Amino acid sequence: MTSVFEQWGMTHDWAWFVATIAGILLIALPLMLAVAMIIYVDRKIWAAMALRRGPNVVGPWGLLQSFADGLKVFLQETIVPSAANKGLFLIAPIITFTVALMAWAVIPFNSGAVLADINVGLLYVLAISSLGVYGVVIAGWASNSKYPFFSAMRAAAQMISYEVSIGFILICVVLWAGTFNLNGIVEAQRGHGFGIVNGFFFNLLLFPMWVVFLISSMAETARTPFDLTEAESELVAGYQTEYSSMSFALYWLGEYANVLLMCALNATLFFGGWLPPLEWAPLYWIPGWIWLFAKIFFFFFVFSWVKATVPRYRYDQLMRLGWKIFLPLSLSFVVLVSGYLMLTRYGA
Amino acid sequence: MIQTIAFYLFAFLVIVSGVFTIASRNPVHSVLWLILAFFNGAGLMVLVGAEFIAMLLVIVYVGAVAVLFLFVVMMLDIDFAELRAGFMKNFPLGIAIALVLFAELFLGVGAYQVGGLALGTPDGTAATAPGVSNIAAIGALLYGRYLFLFETAGIILLVAMIGAIVLTHRERKDTKPQNVAKQNARRPQDATVNMRPEVGKGVEL
Numbered sequence: 166m167t168s169v170f171e172q173w174g175m176t177h178d179w180a181w182f183v184a185t186i187a188g189i190l191l192i193a194l195p196l197m198l199a200v201a202m203i204i205y206v207d208r209k210i211w212a213a214m215a216l217r218r219g220p221n222v223v224g225p226w227g228l229l230q231s232f233a234d235g236l237k238v239f240l241q242e243t244i245v246p247s248a249a250n251k252g253l254f255l256i257a258p259i260i261t262f263t264v265a266l267m268a269w270a271v272i273p274f275n276s277g278a279v280l281a282d283i284n285v286g287l288l289y290v291l292a293i294s295s296l297g298v299y300g301v302v303i304a305g306w307a308s309n310s311k312y313p314f315f316s317a318m319r320a321a322a323q324m325i326s327y328e329v330s331i332g333f334i335l336i337c338v339v340l341w342a343g344t345f346n347l348n349g350i351v352e353a354q355r356g357h358g359f360g361i362v363n364g365f366f367f368n369l370l371l372f373p374m375w376v377v378f379l380i381s382s383m384a385e386t387a388r389t390p391f392d393l394t395e396a397e398s399e400l401v402a403g404y405q406t407e408y409s410s411m412s413f414a415l416y417w418l419g420e421y422a423n424v425l426l427m428c429a430l431n432a433t434l435f436f437g438g439w440l441p442p443l444e445w446a447p448l449y450w451i452p453g454w455i456w457l458f459a460k461i462f463f464f465f466f467v468f469s470w471v472k473a474t475v476p477r478y479r480y481d482q483l484m485r486l487g488w489k490i491f492l493p494l495s496l497s498f499v500v501l502v503s504g505y506l507m508l509t510r511y512g513a
Numbered sequence: 514m515i516q517t518i519a520f521y522l523f524a525f526l527v528i529v530s531g532v533f534t535i536a537s538r539n540p541v542h543s544v545l546w547l548i549l550a551f552f553n554g555a556g557l558m559v560l561v562g563a564e565f566i567a568m569l570l571v572i573v574y575v576g577a578v579a580v581l582f583l584f585v586v587m588m589l590d591i592d593f594a595e596l597r598a599g600f601m602k603n604f605p606l607g608i609a610i611a612l613v614l615f616a617e618l619f620l621g622v623g624a625y626q627v628g629g630l631a632l633g634t635p636d637g638t639a640a641t642a643p644g645v646s647n648i649a650a651i652g653a654l655l656y657g658r659y660l661f662l663f664e665t666a667g668i669i670l671l672v673a674m675i676g677a678i679v680l681t682h683r684e685r686k687d688t689k690p691q692n693v694a695k696q697n698a699r700r701p702q703d704a705t706v707n708m709r710p711e712v713g714k715g716v717e718l
């Protein structure tokens with residue numbers, strides 16, 4: 166995009182600057198719209214599985230429900246508890262929201278259509294997602310209230326535990342793809358299964374890792390069955406208890422943006438990203454970003470499905486799953502994958 | 514120009530947050546300033562082209578170490594008066610550490626002026642070509658020239674980890690952890706009985 170602005174007579178630096186700003190807006194604004202719609206979709210799926218109607222009043226089929234909610238929240242008063250640490254209390258939701266948007270910089274929407282095509286793309290995603298915990302922890306501490314604090318402690322422990330196994334899973338994928346660049350990882354999946362299927366999930370060594378990654382990404386985003394950070398039966402509303410109005414809405418949006426990001430990562434790392442599912446020329450007539458969106462939507466449906474059907478984990482079960490099952494499993498798969506690659510690809 | 518602006522922004526923020534890390538009265542604020550310093554340090558690393566180091570800085574220090582710091586500091590009940598009383602007592606030690614750090618900085622700058630480090634290929638013949646990706650270059654060095662040092666560091670870390678676990682582990686007799694395998698092996702017929710009590714009579718269990 167930089168070259169386009171250069172043709173309009175800008176210097177290279179300014180062209181880069183304007184192009185980057187345009188790129189950020191081009192990702193962030195549709196993402197916000199997508200988050201609004203995906204909240205509606207989430208509620209509809211959840212309602213359908215509980216044999217209810219879900220939101221159906223505002224707009225046709227209730228499509229405008231999220232916007233009505235947004236407007237309502239926008240008009241409410243922001244209440245800051247008098248015992249709260251005011252500065253941090255207000256910064257915390259901003260951190261969550263910003264971090265949820267930042268990681269999208271490296272997700273490729275089509276061949277080369279990525280805001281920051283950096284060498285260490287996957288590490289960047291890992292780094293940014295590890296920042297997500299700060300919004301929650303700071304909120305819990307700054308609220309100066311018991312339940313948010315409990316929730317913050319839980320969130321810190323939970324996110325760190327599952328990030329460890331996510332790291333090892335990503336290493337498996339990187340080993341196979343031979344690059345940290347997300348576009349490179351997508352390209353490495355072209356025709357991976359018998360030259361027909363695009364995607365690492367069609368790989369006996371990576372398929373189990375995908376399953377672990379899907380479950381870990383639910384834990385990482387604190388979705389049901391791992392939503393212990395806001396377990397309403399125990400902690401009122403968790404770290405969001407003291408928040409109201411827009412600061413609450415920022416958590417809401419940030420949370421769903423994170424869920425979408427995890428769905429996008431599932432699609433990009435294991436299901437071929439913007440590649441069509443099958444390596445067949447007519448499928449390439451459909452633009453890549455539509456395939457990516459379809460895959461993201463599919464994974465979001467899985468997330469909602471799980472949310473609607475699976476009961477919440479107990480805290481010790483959550484820790485057991487993370488440390489005693491996923492960590493050894495993903496660690497042994499790192500050994501397996503690298504061993505297999507040494508034997509076949511890098512051998513001799 | 515953008516690089517220059519970014520450099521001064523990051524450098525300024527590193528120094529400011531470093532100062533506030535020391536100056537804040539609230540330890541939680543200190544840790545948060547420290548995190549900001551790490552983050553801007555990572556920004557500086559990106560500017561010099563060491564993107565791998567930058568990402569590691571964020572993942573390891575900001576994402577894991579600082580979270581645990583924060584975790585501990587939040588739970589501590591800190592008496593500020595006592596902290597300030599210790600200031601004069603620890604002042605000489607602090608000065609000594611500051612001197613050592615300053616000497617190291619001085620040495621580092623001096624060594625750089627003399628010629629810098631010759632980073633090379635695994636066999637140690639030539640410097641890495643510019644344009645080779647960071648990760649590949651570091652990987653070639655770590656798993657080539659410095660393989661044994663690297664593996665030794667790994668073993669030391671493993672020993673430290675096991676040591677820490679052994680030192681802090683204690684058998685707790687008063688808790689009843691769930692045996693998941695046993696729980697899963699339980700069938701309804703093991704846990705329930707179907708009784709057909711006669712009308713007016715109780716059930717002996």
